Structures are given as C-alpha cells and as structure tokens.
Amino acid sequence: MLRTILSRLLQTVVVVFLLVTFTFFAIHAMPGDPFADAKATSPEEKAALEAYYGLDKPLPVQYFNWWKNVISNNDFGDSIAMKGRKVSTLISESFPVSLKLGLLSLVMGISLGIPLGIIAALYHNQMLDYLAMIIAMAGICVVAFVLGPIFQINIAKPLTSLNVAGWDRPADIILPAITLCFGVAAYLARLTRGGMLDVLSQDYIRSARAKGVPPLKIITRHALRPALMPAVTFLGPAFAAIITGSFVVENIFLVPGMGQHFVLGVTSKDYNLVLGLVLFYGILMGIANLLSDLVLIFMDPKLRTS
C-alpha cells in the first residue's frame, strides 16, 4: 500500500518535471517576445526589461534558474505581462475563486450524473434509458458557450437577485456552476451506466437475485461500489481540471478565476506565469490522480493485493 503510494508519487514527480520542461522549451520556441505589444519600447528599454527578467541569458541557464528559484526560494517569479504582480499572488488570488466554483459544479455534476447513469442502467434499453442517455448526450453537445448566454438572458435578466455577470454577490456562483456542471454530469452518467451494466451481468449479482435479495439491496450493497469505478477514474483528472477554472465560463460570466491566466499567459508570452500555472496544475493533477487511485484501491479489494 505504502509502496504503491510512493511509486505513484515518484511517477507524478517525473510527469510534472516533463510537463514543465516541455512547456518551458515550447513557450520559448514560440515566435515573438513578451514585450512586443508594449507601446514605444525602445531597444534600450527592451534590453533592460529582458535583463531584469533574466531573459537575456541562454535558454538552459534560464531553465536552470527558474527551477532554482522555485526550489530554493519557493518562488514562481514575477509576472511579465502584469507588471509588479508576482505569479504566486496571481495564483493565490484566483485559485480560491476557481476552487469554489469548481467544487460546487462538481458536487452538482456528481449528484446529477451518477443517479442518471444508474437509472439508465436499471432500465436498460427501455424508454427511461434512452431518455437518460439523450439528456446525457445533450450535456456534452449543448456546450457552455451556448448555455451561458441563454442562462444570462432567460434566468439572470428576469431575476433581479442574480447578476447577469460578475462576482460580487454570493449568489453569483449559481449560474456559472450550473453551466459547468452539465458536462461533468453527462460524462459521469455515461460512465456510471456502462459500469453498472457491466456489474449487473456478473454471476454474483445473479446469485444474489437467486437468493432472493431485494432489488434495492442488490444495487446498494452489491452492484454500486464496483459500478462506480469508471466514474471515479474519470473524476481524478476531471477534478484537477475543473478546480483550475474554465476560461469559457469565466469569460461569459466575468468570473475572476484561474482559467483566464492560462490563456492570457500563453497569448501574452508571460513565461513565468505559464510555467508557474503549469507546475501548479501538474501537482494538483498528480494529487487528484493519486486520490482517485486510493479510492479505487479502497473500493476494489482485488487492487489491494497487487
């Protein structure tokens, strides 16, 4: 058990290292530089800025310096595009917003998607199954950037208690969370249905039926736990992705979350910001995957022995 955790942690470290390395060299390989947009930057000013951010040094030196700064000073450096802001400040300001929004929509997605999947599996190839799967498919196909504006006009506009967009009142979390939750719910419903159908065709379920165990008890005591395994596997990475913010939803509802930094960081070639975000995201992803693995081990005794 401890060995599994340790080996997974080691794997995470390797993946995060690869991730940051690839990002570093890819983002420096992009044409242009962070100071291209700045108005009337003379060559001297530009050289001074590059020296300030250490961008005048050879790439391997910059790469090494970045890691040194992270490891010895626990510092992600200064944002290049947003003058005077530290990358760590930008992350610590926006992450709580994305975390709150992400957690709420995740909880909503789980409580919507998993029951939907179970119902679909129990009524396999009947009207309810088709209905549930069409609803799930709608969650994938009717995307956030169509739903968002429709919610804004049809729900937020008539109700004065909700802002059309913004992040001032506690209630402002509701519409973005609803918009985000459908995608999660849809995938969960499909995965849960598949897992449930798999389990229900197993011999031990037939034995339980033959012994006369009540149908509800078969589902709750025998079928549910193994049936949820595909959903748990999906939830690991989905958790990391959703709590680091969605640019589209943040953009529509003007939420000051983390998703915007990912996009603006790359487009403005803010090297430090992008690397800091990728490192942060990679670590979160590793933790989330580890958690979902641990839950899987807890759920499936067969995984414990190996």
Place this chain on the structure above:
Amino acid sequence: MNTSVQSPQNGVKVIEKGTSLWADAFVRLKKNRLSMLGGIIVIAILFACFILGPVLGWLGFSATEQDLTNRFANPLSDNGLFGTDQLGRDLLMRVLEGGQISLLVAIMATVMTVTIGIIYGGIAGYIGGRLGNVMMRIVDGLLAMPFLIIVILFRELISGHVDEMARFLIDSWGWSTDLVLRYSNLVPLTFAIAGFGWLTMGRIVRTAAASLTKQEFVEAARSLGLSHARILFRHILPNMLGPVIIYATLTIPSFILYEATLSFIGLGIEPPNSSWGTLIKEGANYLETETTVLLIPAVLFSLTLFAFNFLGDGLRDALDPKASKD
C-alpha cells in the same frame, strides 16, 4: 466459410455466402435506430456544407454580401431560409460556409490524429519493453498538460510558417488572395487540435497493438520469418481497425467542439472568416433582442455533435459486440 447445400426444390447446388465481419456489423448497426438517424444526419450535414453550400455560392448566393437595410430579417421570409444576420448577410449561407470550415478542421485533424496515433502507438505497442514504456510516458506527460496551453502553443508555433506559406502562394503562384486567406486560417488550428488529439489515439492504438502482439497469429507470422513492417502493417494494423474507426468517429465531434471553443474565445478562426464557433460568438452578442442569430448556428452545431456521437456509439456497439452492453 462457404458451404454448399442441396436445395430441396430443384436439386441445384446453392452457394451460401458467409457474412464478413463488416457485413455483420452493418446489420447490427441498422438495428440501432438512433445511430442510423445519426448517420443520416451526418450525411445530410456533410452534403449541405460541402456540396449544397458551394453550389448555392456558384448560383450567386453570397455569405459575405451585406444589406444594412435588411438586418435581422426573420427566417422563412424573402431574405433566405434562415433570414439575415446583424449586417444583413444571408444566415443560411453563413451557416453553411461556417459549417464547412468547422467540419474541415475536425475531419483533417482527425485524419492527422489517426495517422500519427497509428504510427506512434503501433510502434510503441509492437516493440513494447522499455522503449515502448518511455514512448508512452512522454504521451502521459503531454496529456497532463492543460488542453488550452498545448493547443495555443502548437497554434502559435505553426501560424508564422503558415502565414509565410500563404504569402508565397499569393505572391509567387498567383493564387486568389481570398481563397488562400480563407483556408490558411484553419491550418494552424487544425495542427494545434491534432497536436493534442493524437495522444489519446496513440494510447488506444498502443493498447490494441500490445495485446495483438501477444497473440498466436502474430507469433506464427514471426516464425514464418516475416519482416517487422509486414507484421505490423499486414497483421496487426488490420486487426485494430475496429477500435480506430470507433475512436475516429467519436473524435470528430470532440474536435468540432474544440474548434468552436477556441474560435469562441478568439483563438481559432478569426473574422472575417467564419465557423460555427465564431457565428455562435457573434450571435451571443445580440441574444437580448434577436434569438435566431444565436439559435440557428447553435442548433445546427449541437445537432451535428449529437449525430456524430450517436453514430460513433452505434458503430462501437456494432463493431465490438463484446463491449456493447446487451
């Protein structure tokens, strides 16, 4: 297997043809009403965007001609089937042209994804061992990257070269500026989407190739002294077509979605070119007073995603009966 049976009526031998895997799969697919409907819608949309649109364009209907006296005309009026948009342009033509771009991006990116995925995943699965593992860890590392970052990176890396190429085609080869700019716009986006998309395909192919490599018929092929390339392309590849086709069909809608998302946030197709993503984005701006400019592209877009997804699900059940939950 062909079996001869004595026909009871006239005593003539009738050769009964065995059903191939594909014919069998098609029979199963035909039974699945929802995915047949999906298939029909897919064909209809492809026909509309790639044949009907250009034909109407050739007949003189234009997607770019503005008529400011006829803004937001109602659908089913004198101003075209779908009415007109905020600049009085024919919405039907706009949607068909935008759909062509969206579908082109998705289909080309899928072709690239399948090609790279088969080569990379096939090799990693066939040779296996340490090198195969390293190849897959690289894929894992890239897959752990945030989708948007990797797509924007690829797009920026490529767009400079594509611009140069476009200028070269216009200046030296005398190609039409309109045409080149319209289609060169979608090249970086296609590469960017494929640059992210092949990772999952590579994984699927590797899993399939690794399990096939262990089977007896591959061992037999090896003991006959066939070359690695021949084993890979003649024995392993044909046997993985099932999962590859299924995944490719399900990849197209997700790529349509990526294209629209990227265009919606301003990192995909750029005006004056249009795709479903840009049309939805423009439509959302006028939603308060006008609904058709958002709803028509959005409904068409969602319908396409629905159709491809149902077709893909049906294909999966038909080609891989073991995986279908009956």
